Amino acid sequence: MNIEDIKKPENLVYSKTPLLTDAVMHYCPGCSHGVVHKLVAEVIEEMGIQDKTVGISPVGCSVFAYNYIDIDWQQAAHGRAPALATAVKRLNPEKYVFTYQGDGDLCSIGTAEIIHACARGENILVIFINNGIYGMTGGQMAPTTLLGMKTSTTPYGRDAKLNGFPMVIAPMIAELDGTAYITRQSVHTAAAARKAKAAIRKGLEYSVKGVGLSFVEIVATCNSGWKLSPVEANRWMVENMFPKYPIGDIKDVLKDK
Amino acid sequence: MAEKILLKGNEAIAISAIRNGIDGYFGYPITPQSEVMETLMKERPWLTTGMVVLQAESETSSINMVYGGAASGKKVMTSSSSPGISLMCEGISYLAGAELPCVIVDCQRGGPGLGTIQPSQSDYNQVVKGGGHGDYRNIVLAPASAQDMYDFVDLGFDLAFRYRNPVVILADGIVGQMMEKVELRPEKPRRSQEEVISDAPWAAVGKPSSRERNIITSLSLEADVQEKFNHKLQEKYDLIQEKEVRYETYRVEDAEYLFVAFGCSSRICEAATDLLREEGYKVGMLRPVTLFPFPAKVVSDMADKVRSMMSIELNLGQMVDDVRLAANGKCPVGFYGRQGGNIFTPDEIAEAFKKFNNFE
Numbered sequence: 001m002n003i004e005d006i007k008k009p010e011n012l013v014y015s016k017t018p019l020l021t022d023a024v025m026h027y028c029p030g031c032s033h034g035v036v037h038k039l040v041a042e043v044i045e046e047m048g049i050q051d052k053t054v055g056i057s058p059v060g061c062s063v064f065a066y067n068y069i070d071i072d073w074q075q076a077a078h079g080r081a082p083a084l085a086t087a088v089k090r091l092n093p094e095k096y097v098f099t100y101q102g103d104g105d106l107c108s109i110g111t112a113e114i115i116h117a118c119a120r121g122e123n124i125l126v127i128f129i130n131n132g133i134y135g136m137t138g139g140q141m142a143p144t145t146l147l148g149m150k151t152s153t154t155p156y157g158r159d160a161k162l163n164g165f166p167m168v169i170a171p172m173i174a175e176l177d178g179t180a181y182i183t184r185q186s187v188h189t190a191a192a193a194r195k196a197k198a199a200i201r202k203g204l205e206y207s208v209k210g211v212g213l214s215f216v217e218i219v220a221t222c223n224s225g226w227k228l229s230p231v232e233a234n235r236w237m238v239e240n241m242f243p244k245y246p247i248g249d250i251k252d253v254l255k256d257k
Numbered sequence: 258m259a260e261k262i263l264l265k266g267n268e269a270i271a272i273s274a275i276r277n278g279i280d281g282y283f284g285y286p287i288t289p290q291s292e293v294m295e296t297l298m299k300e301r302p303w304l305t306t307g308m309v310v311l312q313a314e315s316e317t318s319s320i321n322m323v324y325g326g327a328a329s330g331k332k333v334m335t336s337s338s339s340p341g342i343s344l345m346c347e348g349i350s351y352l353a354g355a356e357l358p359c360v361i362v363d364c365q366r367g368g369p370g371l372g373t374i375q376p377s378q379s380d381y382n383q384v385v386k387g388g389g390h391g392d393y394r395n396i397v398l399a400p401a402s403a404q405d406m407y408d409f410v411d412l413g414f415d416l417a418f419r420y421r422n423p424v425v426i427l428a429d430g431i432v433g434q435m436m437e438k439v440e441l442r443p444e445k446p447r448r449s450q451e452e453v454i455s456d457a458p459w460a461a462v463g464k465p466s467s468r469e470r471n472i473i474t475s476l477s478l479e480a481d482v483q484e485k486f487n488h489k490l491q492e493k494y495d496l497i498q499e500k501e502v503r504y505e506t507y508r509v510e511d512a513e514y515l516f517v518a519f520g521c522s523s524r525i526c527e528a529a530t531d532l533l534r535e536e537g538y539k540v541g542m543l544r545p546v547t548l549f550p551f552p553a554k555v556v557s558d559m560a561d562k563v564r565s566m567m568s569i570e571l572n573l574g575q576m577v578d579d580v581r582l583a584a585n586g587k588c589p590v591g592f593y594g595r596q597g598g599n600i601f602t603p604d605e606i607a608e609a610f611k612k613f614n615n616f617e
Binding site: 050051052053054056057063066070071072073074075076077080083084085086087088090091092095112113116 | 280281283309311313314315317318319321322323324325326328329331333347348351355460461462463464465466470471472473474475476
């Protein structure tokens, strides 16, 4: 028996969603972005909403998200994705509009845009990748960098007196009446990825129900920036990131009712 | 007969936006242009035409809302005044880089810094030369009346979509606040979604199976690709320079001296021209209506005929650089301006004219 004999439809147990393009990803091996991209593409395919979905990509490593997921994309200036999404959704209320943003983009330079999109209750999904570091620019401190964590701009570890405290945004926006669904997930195991996928799907579904903004935070790894192997990075994330950014639902207005 | 009503320039922008089927307005309050959003909110066009009106949290956000709306193919606009335009320059650069159509109204006030809330024309360099980073140009229309404010909304969108480029209506506190008779032109309905897609097949608003995905971006990391794109932009700007120059002249047929003035200054210069004509000086005036494209050829041709020119501006000398470049040494080019919210009178301009030309 050769491999061609095995490659038959009846033997198929897994295939790449056609919504993921064949472009070679620029993400480092071990990076969480690739997994999250796959989940987003799968959800859009499964919901059959490719023609109704607009993605807004940020500035950061995932600026090139538009190369990998086969939907219409708008690329935003650093931090401004929620402003773009606000206008796209208000002008095209029947569409599914989501932003995909990193921690520097969303939690630092774009803090005003995300807070006010939440306060206004924009009917969009925000996917927030929190890996505690600026990946694309070479590993500088992010607002979510943990105390003591070494980055290229905190070479002796983040010091609260010098650099301030880590930004924890999910519970902050949960206080705002305009948010509908806020959850923290991860993608470091198959089980975690399945839960993250369900959260992304729920966020997209909520975005056309008129209940407000959905926010799916993915606590993620940046093994290159953290200077760890992918396996070590996963372990480090569980041991250090999860205590500060616990996994689980923070708010769900449809469930909490 | 067309209906004429009394409107402030800022109100004319709002009424025109509704009557011309604009899809969305995103703004942030700032004096002296807040009447634009106030009028829109009072008119509630979302109940009639379906136009979206939203008060953003900052000018940074409102220009990025314009980016998102424009990227989905819609006719979207914002308005602000000088400090707000400074904040918007990042977004305007992105709009230019992504070749997105939109209309931005700058109702200028004095600077630098917080400056003053009084009228000024000191954003000429910022708006006409670009303002943000990169080799880009805005198409710039300079209204001199409430009627211009009304008419330039539709003209602005026409040019913005024809060239996929941001258009700035460079008004000022006088034109924005002044009440004048405005003729309401025939209404244009908002476009259907089919018309939007036909006008903007590039719009990122959901990918049907019939086409490749649309990506709105200004990013290209390959040097050769980015250079080629910039050359393409320059070709577009050359075409705009060739085809879209608009200007008005006043008493230039036999003129020996020329004023060059835009916006509200051109209204005052008209009166100064009449004053000087009464005294026997053969003066005329050129009013650039488009500041980019600047009517350089007209200035150059006039420079062959007149003894001197003066640029009259509510700033300390910005457009005068373009007048000098166009005149290219063929005649002396002078300047007179006021700052800080002060406005020159026709007498004052006439006096400056005599001083510059050594008539006293």
